[in-house]
Amino acid sequence: MVRTRLRRKWTLPRLLIALFLLAVTAATVYPFLYMISVSLSGDVYVIKNEISLLPKGVNFRAYEVVLQDARIWTSYRNTILYVGIGAPLSLLVTAAGAYSLSKKEMAFNKTFTLMIVFTMFFNGGMIPTFLVVKSLGLVDSFWSMIVPSAISTWNLIIMRTFFLGLPKELEESGKLDGLTEIGIFARIVLPLSTASLATIGLFYAVGIWNNFYSALLYLRNDQLYPLQVVLRNIVMASQMVLNGGSNVGDNQVLDEPLKYATIIVSTVPMLLVYPFLQKYFVKGALIGSVKG
Amino acid sequence: MESARASTERTVPLTAARSRATFLKRLGRSKYLLILFLPCLVYYVLFKYLPMFGLVISFKDYNLFRGVWASNWVGLKYYRMFFESPDFLKLFRNTFLLGVYNVVFGFPMPVVLALCLNEVRQALFKRFVQTVSYVPHFISNVVVVGMVVMLLSPTTGVVAHFFKLLGWQPVNFLVQPEWFRPIYVIADIWQHAGWGSIIYLAALTAIDPQLYEAAEIDGASRWKQLWNVTIPGIMPAMVIMLLLNIGHIIDIGFEKVFLLMNPATYETADIFSTFVYRMGLTLGNYSYGTAVDLFTGVVSLIFICTANYVSRKVSDTSLW
Numbered sequence: 045m046v047r048t049r050l051r052r053k054w055t056l057p058r059l060l061i062a063l064f065l066l067a068v069t070a071a072t073v074y075p076f077l078y079m080i081s082v083s084l085s086g087d088v089y090v091i092k093n094e095i096s097l098l099p100k101g102v103n104f105r106a107y108e109v110v111l112q113d114a115r116i117w118t119s120y121r122n123t124i125l126y127v128g129i130g131a132p133l134s135l136l137v138t139a140a141g142a143y144s145l146s147k148k149e150m151a152f153n154k155t156f157t158l159m160i161v162f163t164m165f166f167n168g169g170m171i172p173t174f175l176v177v178k179s180l181g182l183v184d185s186f187w188s189m190i191v192p193s194a195i196s197t198w199n200l201i202i203m204r205t206f207f208l209g210l211p212k213e214l215e216e217s218g219k220l221d222g223l224t225e226i227g228i229f230a231r232i233v234l235p236l237s238t239a240s241l242a243t244i245g246l247f248y249a250v251g252i253w254n255n256f257y258s259a260l261l262y263l264r265n266d267q268l269y270p271l272q273v274v275l276r277n278i279v280m281a282s283q284m285v286l287n288g289g290s291n292v293g294d295n296q297v298l299d300e301p302l303k304y305a306t307i308i309v310s311t312v313p314m315l316l317v318y319p320f321l322q323k324y325f326v327k328g329a330l331i332g333s334v335k336g
Numbered sequence: 337m338e339s340a341r342a343s344t345e346r347t348v349p350l351t352a353a354r355s356r357a358t359f360l361k362r363l364g365r366s367k368y369l370l371i372l373f374l375p376c377l378v379y380y381v382l383f384k385y386l387p388m389f390g391l392v393i394s395f396k397d398y399n400l401f402r403g404v405w406a407s408n409w410v411g412l413k414y415y416r417m418f419f420e421s422p423d424f425l426k427l428f429r430n431t432f433l434l435g436v437y438n439v440v441f442g443f444p445m446p447v448v449l450a451l452c453l454n455e456v457r458q459a460l461f462k463r464f465v466q467t468v469s470y471v472p473h474f475i476s477n478v479v480v481v482g483m484v485v486m487l488l489s490p491t492t493g494v495v496a497h498f499f500k501l502l503g504w505q506p507v508n509f510l511v512q513p514e515w516f517r518p519i520y521v522i523a524d525i526w527q528h529a530g531w532g533s534i535i536y537l538a539a540l541t542a543i544d545p546q547l548y549e550a551a552e553i554d555g556a557s558r559w560k561q562l563w564n565v566t567i568p569g570i571m572p573a574m575v576i577m578l579l580l581n582i583g584h585i586i587d588i589g590f591e592k593v594f595l596l597m598n599p600a601t602y603e604t605a606d607i608f609s610t611f612v613y614r615m616g617l618t619l620g621n622y623s624y625g626t627a628v629d630l631f632t633g634v635v636s637l638i639f640i641c642t643a644n645y646v647s648r649k650v651s652d653t654s655l656w
Contacts, residue, residue: 057558061452065465068449071526072468075483078494093497141376143369150369151362160380165583166637168387169629170590170609171616175393175404176386195379225368254476257591261617272478276595279482300492303482311479318474322467325474329534 076315083107083304090300106301110309118267119274120310123253126270130190131249135241138195138248142203143229146210164197174261188262189255189270196251199244202331206240207233243328246321253314275310279303394627400620414627423611431607431632434593435585437521443581445525446532447574451566453533454540466537469530481595484523485510511600520596520605535577536570543569575653583640586632608632 077097082090086101094100110116144150145157167173173192182188214236218228234241256272263269363370394414396407418424449469456462472480487493490506499506509515543565551561590609597605608628616625640655648654 058455061455062461065449065452065456065461068530069465069468072472072530075487078487079483082492090492093492093500096494096497137375137379140372144373144376147366147369149362150366150373151359152370156373156377159385163380163384165640166388166633167384168390169626169633170612171622171625171629172387172390172393173383174617175390175622176383180382192383194383195376200376225366226372229372250474254474254478256476256478256595260594272476275476275482276478279478280485280595300486300489303486307479307482307486311475314474315471318471319467322470325470326534329531330538 079304079307083301083308085301087298087301090298106305107309109302110305115266115269115274115278116271116306116309119269119271122268123271125186126189126255127249127252130194130252131245133190134194134196134199134248134252135245138200138203138244139234139237139241140229141195142200143207143233145200145204146207147225160197160200170261177262183262184265184268186268189252189258189268192262193251193255193258196248199247202328203240203244206237206331210236239324239327240331243324243331246324247328250314271310275306278306391626391630391633393623394630396623398623398626400622410623414624415631417624418627418631423606426603427606427608427611427628430604431586431588434517434520434607435588437517438524438588439578439581439585441521442525442528443578445529446577447536447570449529450533450536450540450570451562453537454566466530466533469533471530472527473531475527477589477591477595480523480527481592484519484596488519511598513601513604516597516601516605520593523592523596532577535573539570539573540566571651572653575647575651576655579640579643579647579655582643583636586636586639 081095081099083106084099084102085095089100177192215228218232259270259273397410398407488495488509490496490508496506547565594610612625612628615621644654
């Protein structure tokens with residue numbers, strides 16, 4: 045009743061709310077549009093800082109240079125490998141751990157739960173963790189991007205909350221068939237949890253894709269650098285080694301379009317897949333909020 | 337059957353031998369669950385608990401070649417050094433202020449956004465705004481800071497472009513210490529406000545519509561309904577989020593500060609974690625860095641415990 049009445053009324057507060065939401069949307073979208081415009085614009089307009097929304101003097105030279113840069117390709121490949129190997133691994137370990145924690149009958153269940161939750165409020169800090177990673181021989185290795193950040197406590201707890209909600213009867217049938225808990229987990233629970241697994245898997249994938257911290261701390265070898273480090277070197281430290289030798293069409297390319305093009309090239313995959321995966325992300329945020 | 341057995345066990349008085357036998361039985365019965373848990377346990381022991389024991393090096397003169405055990409004890413040397421250095425007050429102020437501003441300005445935004453979205457009746461428009469506003473949450477800190485740096489550039493940035501249109505002088509925001517905190521907080525809101533609103537939107541849909549009808553009958557205005565029905569309805573969610581935010585005041589994210597700061601803005605930008613990084617990993621002074629690590633961890637723990645305690649007394653909502 046209340047709702048139908050509201051639908052007809054277009055009052056001043058509601059107009060202001062609509063305008064506010066439009067402003068939020070514009071503030072979110074505008075930086076992306078602007079970056080795309082500059083990356084496509086001609087040097088003259090960029091130097092004079094004349095671009096506000098649409099590109100002027102459209103050309104693709106910046107992208108040609110960026111896509112010729114070996115560092116971009118190497119780091120792209122590295123990041124895809126880190127995500128491709130790290131996310132499934134993290135997901136598997138998290139799911140198995142969360143399943144065990146959701147079973148009250150497991151010995152030490154309370155101790156383990158407490159032990160895990162405690163790390164959310166206190167941890168050893170950057171240097172001691174670094175020294176452990178170093179003593180395990182992980183520094184400057186492929187695995188340093190995957191293993192030290194393999195489990196997110198938050199994801200583990202979300203997963204556990206989800207498993208707690210599964211009906212007991214499902215597992216009883218497995219027990220009657222003589223399956224062990226590992227069998228029940230692998231054959232019954234996992235196939236029934238695909239949506240939640242997808243959600244957590246995606247959170248891990250995004251986390252690894254965006255991870256700059258581990259690379260900064262643990263990687264020195266530039267052949268192992270993920271995209272984020274190369275991106276930072278190009279955009280913020282202005283390591284435009286490529287610009288010196290990049291004479292596409294006998295023309296030097298300005299820094300700005302190149303930097304924007306680099307940002308766009310590294311962000312596009314995320315922006316492209318996001319709309320299709322949004323519902324999984326939102327689902328994950330909501331399971332987590334049920335019981336923290 | 338499980339529970340029946342458990343209850344008989346509880347009624348029988350347990351002798352030491354018997355209790356050990358039940359314990360072993362329980363261990364044996366859950367061996368497969370324990371196997372599933374093993375990788376997780378190894379991870380937490382290696383990467384969470386071993387570093388906690390590693391904190392001991394803050395009381396030693398840690399030497400990379402001698403290792404943790406063989407290094408000499410120095411007691412509180414590095415703590416004294418830290419508390420007596422002029423860096424201490426500066427770092428504390430910077431960390432604390434950045435964290436507090438981030439909560440004060442960052443916490444209300446998702447609530448406001450959710451309340452506004454809740455008033456929108458055109459489902460399509462609502463979906464569109466939601467989808468768009470969640471996006472920045474998934475953009476990496478490197479990209480966000482890269483964008484900030486580029487957009488604020490005094491020569492080619494878009495902000496300078498608009499300043500020029502307005503006839504103002506360009507300002508180089510990134511090298512001015514007084515602009516560091518506003519820039520950080522705005523970037524953080526841009527990144528996370530949309531995503532943060534999800535939890536409140538969920539809480540809003542859980543409010544019983546009958547409450548609104550009753551308020552309507554009592555003649556409450558929309559504004560009154562907001563204060564007396566809507567806000568109390570999402571209060572528990574707000575308290576939990578506020579507690580979590582307060583818990584992160586001291587261990588505010590390292591990445592974004594590290595990426596956004598430059599030597600010109602150290603005066604306001606340098607926080608505990610960036611200092612630890614420079615001291616420990618860049619300069620190799622592991623013990624000093626670890627002392628600051630432990631100090632940060634303890635203060636952070638005190639913050640969250642206090643916030644939780646106060647909240648439990650005042651609002652009956654708490655994390656534990």
